[in-house]
Amino acid sequence: GQQVMQIPQYQHVQEGEDFTTYCNSSTTLSNIQWYKQRPGGHPVFLIQLVKSGEVKKQKRLTFQFGEAKKNSSLHITATQTTDVGTYFCAGGEGFKTIFGAGTRLFVKA
């Protein structure tokens, strides 16, 4: 079945530094979604990318979908303490959504 790999597992940054997490799939994805889970919370949808090479921005967050639709990245510019949490990518497999392992972001003030 489809595998969605995500790196790094953890990232510690100083507030104001940038952060990037990468997602790779073993198969071509129809779309990719990104979620954020705060400590003690549940995953919350951030965005969905559908088109090859698509780039979307949400304030300080930039999401990219690779040309081959097998990889994606999330980049946060000038992190803030409110960015802490775990970021998951998720790819569709048939009717199912398969989640990556997640990248846990720690931000030091």
Place this chain on the structure above:
Amino acid sequence: SAVISQKPSRDICQRGTSLTIQCQVDSQVTMMFWYRQQPGQSLTLIATANQGSEATYESGFVIDKFPISRPNLTFSTLTVSNMSPEDSSIYLCSVEQGANTEAFFGQGTRLTVV
């Protein structure tokens, strides 16, 4: 969007007993799923809850251990049967209006088996 009410939010159970988790959605949804999440880990799909028919289970999960009901398009239950400490985890229901669309999650049920 969809608002999901999942309960209980947490429970501590004795081994050998069973716990049923409920997931109520404020609107009719096409897809409902149950996930398990170990602390600090990713979400593992247990099964797809099918309305009016048997759930579709992922590898490593069986109906006898995790029976699922979905009597209509707004409600589902997951039962964790004959629990052991290894079943201690967070269980989450999620819904999608269509295949591979935005997933909305319940608040989760934190289960501890002693």
